[in-house]
Structures are given as C-alpha cells and as structure tokens.
Amino acid sequence: MDIRSQISTRDLEQFYARALEMAVESRTIIRAAVATGFDVKKKSDGSYVTNVDLKVEDHLRGLIQRHFPEHGIIGEEYPPTRPGAAFQWVMDPIDGTEDFVYRVPTFGTILALHYRGQPVVGILDHPMLDLCVSAAYGMGTHKNGERVMLTDIDPAAIDGSERVVLSARSNFTRFGDDGYLFDAITRTHPNHRIYRSCYAHACAAIGTADATIDYANRIWDIAACQILTEEAGGKYIVVREEEVRDVGRIYSTVFGKRTLVDRLTRHFNR
Numbered sequence: 001m002d003i004r005s006q007i008s009t010r011d012l013e014q015f016y017a018r019a020l021e022m023a024v025e026s027r028t029i030i031r032a033a034v035a036t037g038f039d040v041k042k043k044s045d046g047s048y049v050t051n052v053d054l055k056v057e058d059h060l061r062g063l064i065q066r067h068f069p070e071h072g073i074i075g076e077e078y079p080p081t082r083p084g085a086a087f088q089w090v091m092d093p094i095d096g097t098e099d100f101v102y103r104v105p106t107f108g109t110i111l112a113l114h115y116r117g118q119p120v121v122g123i124l125d126h127p128m129l130d131l132c133v134s135a136a137y138g139m140g141t142h143k144n145g146e147r148v149m150l151t152d153i154d155p156a157a158i159d160g161s162e163r164v165v166l167s168a169r170s171n172f173t174r175f176g177d178d179g180y181l182f183d184a185i186t187r188t189h190p191n192h193r194i195y196r197s198c199y200a201h202a203c204a205a206i207g208t209a210d211a212t213i214d215y216a217n218r219i220w221d222i223a224a225c226q227i228l229t230e231e232a233g234g235k236y237i238v239v240r241e242e243e244v245r246d247v248g249r250i251y252s253t254v255f256g257k258r259t260l261v262d263r264l265t266r267h268f269n270r
Contacts, residue, residue, distance in 0.1 A: 002118075003115065003116055003118055004115055004118050004120050004137045006115075007115060007120060007137070009138075012120065012121075012136055012137060012138070012139070013136075013139075015068075015113050015120065015121050015136070016121050016134070016136035016139065018063075018067055018068075019111055019113060019121045019123050019134070019136075020123065020132075020134060021063075022060050022063055022064075022111060022123075023109060023111060023123045023125040023132060023134070025059060025060070025063070026056050026059070026060060026093065026109040026111070026125060026127075027109070027125055027127040027132075029052065029055055029056050029059060030052060030056065030094065030100075030109070030127045031127050031128075033050075033051075033052040033055075034103075034127075034128065038050045038051055038052045039051040040101050047097065047098070048097040048098050048100075048101050049077065049097060050094070050097060050100065050101065052093075052094060052100070053076075053077055053093045053094045053097055054077055054093075055093075056093035056094065056109065057075045057076070057077045057078060057091060057093040058078070060075075060089075060093065060111065061073055061075065061078065061081070064089050065081075068087065068089075070082075070085060070087070071085055071087040071088065071089055071113075072084070072085035072087065072088040072089070073088070073089045073090075073091070074088055074089070074090045074091070074219060074220060075090070075091045075092070075093065075220060076091070076092050076093065076218070076220045077093060086115060086116050087113060087114070087115055088113070088114045088115075089111070089112070089113050089114075090110075090111075090112045090113075090114055090219055090220050090223035091109070091110060091111045091112070091220060091223070092109070092110040092198070092220040092221055092223070093109060094107055094108075094109065095107060095108055095109070095110045095197050095198040095220075095221060096108065096196060096197020096198060096199070098196070099196065099197050104197075105126070105128035105129050106126065106195055106196075106197045106198075106199035107126070107128075107197045107198075107199075108124050108125050108126040108127070108129075108131075108197065108198045108199065108202070109123070109124070109125045109127075110123070110124060110198050110201075110220060110221065110223055110224050111123045111125070111223075111224065112223035112224040112227065114223070119137075119223070119224070119226050119227035120136065120137045120227065121134075121135070121136045121137070121227065122134065122135050122136075122223065122224030122225070122226070122227035122228045123135075123224055124198050124199075124201055124202045124205070124224055124225075124228065126198075126199060126202065129199075130144075131143070131144065131202060132144055132145075133201075133202045133205050133206055133228055134228075135205075135224075135227045135228045135231040135232070136227070136231070137227065137231070138231075139231070140231050140232070141205055141206070141228050141229075141231040141232035143206045148205070148206050148207065148232055149232055149233050150207050150229075150232045150233045150234045150256070150257050151207070151257070152233075152257050152258050152259050153210060153257050153259045153260050154259070155259050155263075158259070158260060158263055160188065160189060160190050160191060161191050162189060162191065162210045162211070162260055163191055163192075163193065163203075163208075163209045163210045163211075164185070164189040164191070164192045164193070164209065164210060164211050164212070164213065164260070164264070165192065165193045165194070165195055165200040165203055165204065165209045165211070165212040165213070166182065166185065166186070166192055166193070166194055166200075166212075166213045166215070167194070167196065167200070167213065167214055167215040167216070167217075168194055168196050169182045171214075171215040171216045171217070172215050172216065174216050175216055175242075175244050175247070175250060178215070178216075181267055181268070182215075184267055185213065185264070185267055188267075189264075193209065198221075198224075198225075200212045200214060201214065201222075201224065201225040201228065201255075202228075204225070204229060204234065204255050204256035205225065205228035205229050205232050205234070206232070207232075207257075209256065210256055210257050210260050211254065211255065211256030211257055211261050211264055212225075212254070212255055212256055213252075213253070213254050213264060214252065214255075215240075215252045216240070216250050216251075216252055217250060217251060217252075217253075218247075218248060218249070218250060218251075219249065219251065222251055222253055225253065225255055226253075226255065229255040229256065233258075234255060234256050234257055234258060234261070235255065235256070235257075235258040235261040235262070236253065236254075236255040236261075237253065237254050237255065237261060237265055238251055238252070238253050239252050239253065239254055239265055239268040240252035240268065252268075254268075
C-alpha cells in the first residue's frame with residue numbers, strides 16, 4: 001500500500017490549496033523585485049544568491065509555520081526546521097538564480113510537500129512565463145489550473161528526434177567525471193535541449209518535452225518533479241544517489257514519458 005494513502009482527502013486538498021496560495025505570494029514578491037531591482041551576491045561555492053531568494057524563502061517559511069506548525073521545512077537558503085517531522089515542506093525559492101540575475105525567464109519557485117519521504121504536493125511556478133504547473137497525490141497534474149496528461153511514445157518511434165532536456169554538461173562534472181554520460185546521451189538523442197533551471201521539469205510534466213534528465217542536484221531542486229510527472233501519467237526514476245562531502249546528498253533523475261524514460265536509464269546502467 002502506498003504510504004500516501006494514509007493521508008485523508010480533506011488534508012490533501014488543504015495542503016494543495018495552501019501550496020497554491022504560497023506560489024501566488026512567491027510570484028508577487030519576485031515580480032515586484034524584477035520591476036524595482038534587487039541585490040546580488042555570490043555564495044562560497046560561487047553560485048548566486050539574491051535578497052529575493054532570502055525574502056521568498058523567509059516568507060514561505062512563515063506561512064508554513066503559521067498554517068502547519070507541526071510540519072518540517074527544508075529549503076536551500078536556511079537550515080532545516082523540525083527535521084524529524086513526518087511532513088516536510090521542501091523549497092527552492094528561486095531555482096535558477098543565475099537566470100533570474102540575468103533576466104532569463106526560465107527560473108521559478110519550487111515548492112513541495114513530502115510525507116515520510118514521498119511527495120504529495122508539488123508546484124513549479126514561473127513568474128515571468130505566467131506558468132504554474134502543480135499536482136497533488138491522486139488529483140492529477142495541472143498547467144495553470146487545466147488538467148494535463150502525457151501521451152507515451154511508441155518504442156519504434158524513438159529515433160533521435162524525441163525531445164530530451166538535460167542539465168548542462170557542467171552538472172555531469174560537478175562532483176565527478178561523468179561527462180562521458182552527457183556525451184553518450186547527446187549523441188544518442190541529438191534533438192536535445194539544455195535548461196539549467198526548473199523549466200526543464202515543467203517541460204517533462206506537461207509534455208512540451210518528452211523527458212528530462214536532471215543530474216547531480218539537491219533535494220530542493222527535484223522536490224516537485226516526481227509528483228508532477230507521475231500524476232500526469234509519466235515515470236520518474238532516481239538513477240544516481242550519493243552523499244558528497246561538504247555538500248550533502250545529491251540526486252540524478254530521469255522523468256517524463258514512460259517508454260523514453262526506460263530507454264534513457266540504460267545509459268546509467270552500463
């Protein structure tokens with residue numbers, strides 16, 4: 001039995017509604033900052049952070065603590081809250097901060113709720129694209145409120161023309177020399193795209209891409225893509241999971257249309 005079936009429909013509906021409300025508030029903060037300007041710094045690892053990342057995460061944490069004080073919170077910018085709680089809200093206030101800094105509109109807010117490690121609610125909100133992709137367990141995946149379903153690919157039609165989205169090659173070499181995987185995948189699937197932020201996840205969930213490979217990222221980067229993909233009828237597989245010293249646990253995932261996901265995972269099993 002799926003552990004998520006222990007959650008009542010009423011609670012799921014409440015969690016989903018609150019998550020959608022929080023996405024609206026996040027979008028409001030980000031759009032205002034785009035209009036008025038923001039401060040930019042670099043972290044010790046060289047990645048960007050802005051005062052907007054901090055403001056959004058702080059605001060969402062406050063809302064969660066107000067509505068669900070017994071729930072835990074995991075976010076990119078602040079330490080975990082109540083890490084032992086069964087319910088954990090997982091967030092990246094601005095996934096693709098570098099894109100945000102350079103006004104590339106594919107950045108977005110990732111917000112998810114996990115129950116004992118399993119996702120029950122997921123949202124990707126892209127403020128500058130007016131695109132919100134959301135899902136809740138047993139309730140389907142929605143694009144701006146409209147239900148979406150993925151249509152699988154005929155195995156005989158996989159010929160290199162399918163649309164595969166990948167992380168940048170630098171993701172494959174960030175914690176080890178896995179560049180050969182990137183090279184093999186792009187040779188086999190030459191009609192690929194490279195998106196560095198959560199727009200890649202949205203594409204797989206709503207079918208504007210056939211599958212996405214997200215390599216070597218933290219839990220808040222992938223928090224929503226499993227529930228979004230599975231509720232749309234797709235498949236989600238973790239192909240790599242490891243602990244990296246001074247970084248934490250990192251995940252590499254493949255998700256999207258079922259047949260293509262199965263084909264893509266072969267690259268990681270050799």
